[in-house]
Amino acid sequence: MDTFRIEGPVRLSGNIRVNGSKNASLPIMAATILGAGKSVLKSVPHLSDISVCGELLKGLGCEVGRNSDGDLFIDSTTIDNPVGEYDIVCRMRASICVLGPLLARCGRAEVSMPGGCAIGDRPVDIHLRGLRELGAKIDLKNGYIVAEAPDGLKGKEIFLGGSFGSTVLGTANILMAAVLAKGQTVIESAACEPEITSLAKCLNKMGAKITGIDSPRLVIDGVKELKPVEFEVMADRIEAGTFMIAAAITAGELKLENCRVGDMMAVIDKLRNIGVTVEADGDNCVVARKGAIKAADITTQPYPGFPTDLQAQFMTLLSLAEGNSVIIEKIFPDRFMHVAELSRMAANLRKEGAIVVVAGVKKLIAAPVMASDLRASAALVLAALAAEGTTMVSRVYHIDRGYEKIEKRLNPVGAKISRIKV
Ligand code: EPU
Numbered sequence: 301m302d303t304f305r306i307e308g309p310v311r312l313s314g315n316i317r318v319n320g321s322k323n324a325s326l327p328i329m330a331a332t333i334l335g336a337g338k339s340v341l342k343s344v345p346h347l348s349d350i351s352v353c354g355e356l357l358k359g360l361g362c363e364v365g366r367n368s369d370g371d372l373f374i375d376s377t378t379i380d381n382p383v384g385e386y387d388i389v390c391r392m393r394a395s396i397c398v399l400g401p402l403l404a405r406c407g408r409a410e411v412s413m414p415g416g417c418a419i420g421d422r423p424v425d426i427h428l429r430g431l432r433e434l435g436a437k438i439d440l441k442n443g444y445i446v447a448e449a450p451d452g453l454k455g456k457e458i459f460l461g462g463s464f465g466s467t468v469l470g471t472a473n474i475l476m477a478a479v480l481a482k483g484q485t486v487i488e489s490a491a492c493e494p495e496i497t498s499l500a501k502c503l504n505k506m507g508a509k510i511t512g513i514d515s516p517r518l519v520i521d522g523v524k525e526l527k528p529v530e531f532e533v534m535a536d537r538i539e540a541g542t543f544m545i546a547a548a549i550t551a552g553e554l555k556l557e558n559c560r561v562g563d564m565m566a567v568i569d570k571l572r573n574i575g576v577t578v579e580a581d582g583d584n585c586v587v588a589r590k591g592a593i594k595a596a597d598i599t600t601q602p603y604p605g606f607p608t609d610l611q612a613q614f615m616t617l618l619s620l621a622e623g624n625s626v627i628i629e630k631i632f633p634d635r636f637m638h639v640a641e642l643s644r645m646a647a648n649l650r651k652e653g654a655i656v657v658v659a660g661v662k663k664l665i666a667a668p669v670m671a672s673d674l675r676a677s678a679a680l681v682l683a684a685l686a687a688e689g690t691t692m693v694s695r696v697y698h699i700d701r702g703y704e705k706i707e708k709r710l711n712p713v714g715a716k717i718s719r720i721k722v
Pocket of ligand 1: 322
């Protein structure tokens with residue numbers, strides 16, 4: 301298990317190119333199941349979650365690898381084992397998004413029921429409800445979701461919302477099931493996250509007929525078959541947001557290339573409100589801070605609201621603000637594992653249910669801390685960049701799930717992070 305040794309405080313300055321998006325790549329990798337043959341996906345990041353998804357697809361019968369340009373290829377000509385094994389699903393919950401495409405292609409799928417994780421219970425009831433509405437018979441056997449639709453799925457009007465808003469992977473799953481269903485499916489209260497838009501565009505390139513893309517009402521006219529695809533994965537807006545916060549927390553200046561500024565307005569708006577300069581120029585963006593950080597209130601929401609995947613990182617930034625901030629987590633009310641660890645670094649945080657009051661402090665102080673989940677660990681790295689002294693962040697495999705060699709990205713712009721094998 302690797303540990304990061306991080307010296308602080310540092311001031312970051314320079315250019316970073318944002319990588320392809322993990323959360324866009326995963327459902328698109330699952331979508332290749334729908335078009336028998338060899339698909340080629342460009343800009344898929346080198347992350348452990350991507351490798352796990354590759355293993356999952358190999359287990360189904362696909363051939364998966366990288367070509368000489370680094371593109372990911374998936375040959376789904378043969379799918380002879382439509383089973384998402386427990387050993388893989390327990391390593392990555394997003395494995396659930398093979399359920400819809402497997403059912404659509406094979407008429408049957410067995411996928412281990414994902415359990416909870418560090419950020420909450422994370423049920424999949426809406427995924428299953430949506431598939432049942434499309435005509436699937438679904439049972440739970442020995443911890444596996446067993447879904448069957450031997451005569452194919454049938455299009456229907458489906459409402460996918462819940463008290464929290466919409467579900468991202470739930471929308472992806474039903475969308476991928478519906479593209480091969482007979483007749484028309486309408487998904488009401490579909491997630492509008494850019495990663496869903498990207499998936500829908502990829503499916504249309506494969507021959508699907510989806511309209512209403514970018515809206516909460518997706519209309520899908522089922523087709524008989526899809527073909528393999530060559531597709532470029534969008535840039536990672538959460539990685540970009542994390543680097544923006546890195547510039548802000550270190551009072552530095554970073555130019556981010558390949559940045560989807562238009563998808564990040566909720567984050568950019570907050571940064572500007574607290575005294576950070578964000579200047580966008582096409583796909584590039586310069587983020588800098590000179591003055592003090594001002595306090596702000598944040599409520600996480602489905603897109604286009606403030607993303608839950610940047611809540612932990614923003615809390616770190618606000619812990620150094622002048623005054624009190626309030627953070628309300630509306631998507632995953634238990635997503636606060638970073639609170640106790642940031643407190644060990646002298647952040648002044650008070651948690652009440654899904655709300656954290658952040659009383660700004662003058663400085664953070666290095667401490668040994670433990671990564672608990674992907675975004676919480678990014679928050680600890682950010683804290684360490686600004687903290688006085690040497691911070692040791694253990695269990696960095698969490699960060700490797702979603703940030704490609706973060707130390708190699710941040711060290712050239714002024715960070716002092718070493719990876720220690722322990
Ligand atoms: N929910 C249900 N029932 C369901 C599905 C979801 O109650 O059947 C609830 C969840 O418990 C949660 C809310 O709906 O309260 C939203 O969850 P959602 O289904 O949208 O989350 P997800 O699709 O499982 C994706 C990302 C997460 C990101 C969330 C929210 C991927 C692979 N994962 O998860 O990313 O936080 O959307 O934007 O795309 C991360 O990258 O660190 C990460 C956790």
